Amino acid sequence: GQSQVAPTAVTLRIQKAGQTTLTATCTTGADGTCDVAASAPAAWFGAADGVALVTAVAGDLETAPESVTLHGYVAPSSPSAGVALVLPLGPRRAGTSFTVPVTALTGGRELGAFDVSVTYDEALLEVTGVSLAASLADGVSNVLPGGTVKLVGVAGSGTAGPFEVGRVTFRVKAGAAATASAPIAGVVEDLLDPQSAPLVAKGTAMAGAGALVVADDPVRGIVATSTRAQLVDVEALTGAVVTSAIAVRAVRAALPDAVVTASATCAGAPGCVVGAGPTAGGRSVAVSYGGFSVGVPVRTWKPALPLTVTIADGTLERVAGWLDAACGSARFEDAAVVVEATFGDGAATFTGRVPVALESADVGVASVADGRVRGVAAGTTAVRAVGPGGEVLGEATVVVEDTEVAVLGLDVVVVTSVGVGAVPSGPAEDPTG
Structure with a gap:
């Protein structure tokens, strides 16, 4: 009854007209699902929006193609001299990070020193790291209250633009609302050549400024799986509740x-x-979340009564020359007891063993323990399968006869280890007197 799906390779296929098809694979788990992701190359994106088709393939099975929009992108123009930011091309989800490079453009002249400020909306973003170019002769960065990052440095000899002076890493705050817009901009306080002549006017705005949109991550659907698709109901037989x-x-x-x-x-x-x-029978459990609903199939199998009780030997006789463990009375034969139930779902049936409790109707004639019945004295009785409330679910007759049977052979059990323990019979004496 336990739901299991054999591991299956699933291939994600992404196609765009005139481009090489992308593929990515994953292997399903026991619940029949797996996660797979693929990234479209930059060559797939142009100035205008485009379309790609996505298909999933598993063996001979193939989904209908789904269309995905490839949003167009036009790179912003950069000035010949100044400082430019490079913002992410698309929205970012709450809790994720992104990095913004800060690049100095010198108009063909040599870079001497710089003092720039990157501003951001600290209600939506937080700075997690700032790095300066390793080739700088000197440099310092500082994250100031109010949403400003200062980058100040002196370039090494012979440095010309475009030159990436540093990078600022942001994280979208976990509580940022979807579709919210977080402005990122900057101001050039100083951009100087080695002779301290300005490359641009003080207070020039950085190129590439814009806004980072907090991505909406809506639910596209739900997947519901059960640990058991088949429920074999044995509660009336053993008391165990199957779920x-x-x-x-x-x-x-x-x-x-x-x-x-x-x-x-x-x-x-x-x-x-x-x-x-x-x-008994099949049914579908309606599962809903986030406006989506799916059905999970479950099938119940119920037992038919009475149960079938089978005794390996229905006639038990006295064993000649043998006494019971207490050496007080004759030893009788014993036999295995098997209980089977037939379960049905209204359309089909199957039969299997069930671990129900057993008892003897007359313990003076026969006893039952550990799935076996043993004769006690001559007579006739029944071995019963009983439910958790003591109700009789099925039975079989056993006859105990006082006729003798001879032992034809013995099995030898070899002792593999012996342990010895000693307990003093009285108080221990002090050997020192």
Whole structure:
């Protein structure tokens, strides 16, 4: 009854007219799902929007193509002299990081020193790192309150632009609202040549300024899987309650997906744990989350009564010359007892052994222990399969006869280890007197 899917290779295929097809693969887990990702190369993007087709292939199975928009991009123009920022090309999700290079443009002249400020919206962004170019003769950076990063340095001899003076790494704050816009800009306080002549006017705005949009990461769908697709109901036989836990994953626009079982709703299954239910047969458990719904199939198998009790030897006789363990009475034969149940779902059946409790209807005639029945005295009785409440679920007759049977052979069990322990019979004496 446990749901298992053999590991299967799934290939993600991304196609764009006139371009080489991209592929990426993953292997499904026991629940039949896997995550796969692929990145489109820069050559796929132009000034105008484009379209790519995405298909998933598993063996002979193939999904219908889904279209993906490739947003167009036109690089901003840069001045001949000044400082330029390079912002991310697309939105970023809350909690993720990105890096903004800061580049000095010198108009063909040599760079001497610089003093620039990068400004950002500290309500949405936080600075996690600032680095300066290793080739600088000297440099210092500082993150100031109010959303400003200062970069000050002296270039090495012979440095000409464009020259990346440093980088600022930002992280979108975890609580940043989707679609919010965080401006990133900058001001050139000083950009000087080696003779301290200005390359641009003090207060010149940095090129490439813009806004980082906080990406929305909506739920695109849900995947629900159960630990057991088949529930064999043995509660009436053994008292054990059989359930199947449903796991719900939200598939989002960007990885990673998330397990949302605690927030999902499973109809008729509190906590998304499905019981066997009152009737046999198949049913679908409706699972919903984030406006999406799927059905999880579950099939219940119920036992038919009475159970079939089979005794390997229904006639037990006295063993000649043998006494019981207490050496007080004759030893009788014993035999294995097997209990089988037939389970049905309303359309099909199967039969299998069940570990139910056993008892003797008359312990003066026969005893039952560890799945075997042993004669006690001549007579007839029944070996019963009993439920958790003591109800009789099935039985078989056993006859104990006082006729003798001879022992034809013995099995030898070799002792492989012996342990010896000693306990003093009285108080220990002090050897020192």
